[in-house]
Amino acid sequence: MKIKDQIRNQKDTRIYQKTKKYLERKKETDIEEKMKVVEKILELKELEKRYSYLYDLICDYLDYEFKEKNICGFDCGLCKRRKDMIARNIQKDTYENGCCHGYLKGKTCEHLEPGKGCKIKNIGCKTFTCFYLRKQGYRYHVKDIYFARYFFNPRQLFYMENTFFVDKPIILEGIMKRR
Numbered sequence: 812m813k814i815k816d817q818i819r820n821q822k823d824t825r826i827y828q829k830t831k832k833y834l835e836r837k838k839e840t841d842i843e844e845k846m847k848v849v850e851k852i853l854e855l856k857e858l859e860k861r862y863s864y865l866y867d868l869i870c871d872y873l874d875y876e877f878k879e880k881n882i883c884g885f886d887c888g889l890c891k892r893r894k895d896m897i898a899r900n901i902q903k904d905t906y907e908n909g910c911c912h913g914y915l916k917g918k919t920c921e922h923l924e925p926g927k928g929c930k931i932k933n934i935g936c937k938t939f940t941c942f943y944l945r946k947q948g949y950r951y952h953v954k955d956i957y958f959a960r961y962f963f964n965p966r967q968l969f970y971m972e973n974t975f976f977v978d979k980p981i982i983l984e985g986i987m988k989r990r
């Protein structure tokens with residue numbers, strides 16, 4: 812293993828302390844339980860394995876969040892935004908599959924499995940919310956997810972949230988390049 816791929820203990824200690832302070836500042840509950848999630852990430856000393864584990868955790872967190880809160884509100888293939896447009900008699904953009912349907916290309920993303928959802932893991936797509944949802948206060952950023960907040964630099968965060976339609980291995984490579 813290359814030396815630069817190893818995580819320095821000092822850096823890990825800082826991540827641990829900053830995360831704990833962040834949770835305390837936000838007056839979160841179950842801080843000890845939440846810190847166990849961070850400890851588990853810090854146990855992975857090889858950087859690529861750590862990023863890979865974190866990537867999956869972030870995806871699971873966002874999937875759960877969107878499902879639990881029914882954020883896009885899909886019903887018979889139509890999301891909240893499309894339904895709102897239909898209700899207001901605005902014909903544009905009233906197609907099915909929400910923003911997984913490419914308006915300009917006029918077809919649905921190849922990664923969407925009918926009746927099941929997205930087949931790949933893309934954090935950019937998972938954090939994305941349209942103008943309609945943002946007006947309702949729904950905005951998602953990796954830095955706002957407590958367990959991931961201090962593990963990435965700004966270049967990595969920007970890259971992750973602005974790269975769409977490609978699967979985890981490609982994004983992981985990009986994350987590693989932007990260290």
Ligand code: SF4
Nearest residue numbers: 883890892909910941
């Ligand atoms: S983000 Fe907006 S446009 Fe995209 S699926 Fe959700 S409600 Fe629909």
Ligand code: SF4
Nearest residue numbers: 911920923929936976
């Ligand atoms: S890659 Fe993005 S646009 Fe394509 S199906 Fe998955 S979530 Fe939808």
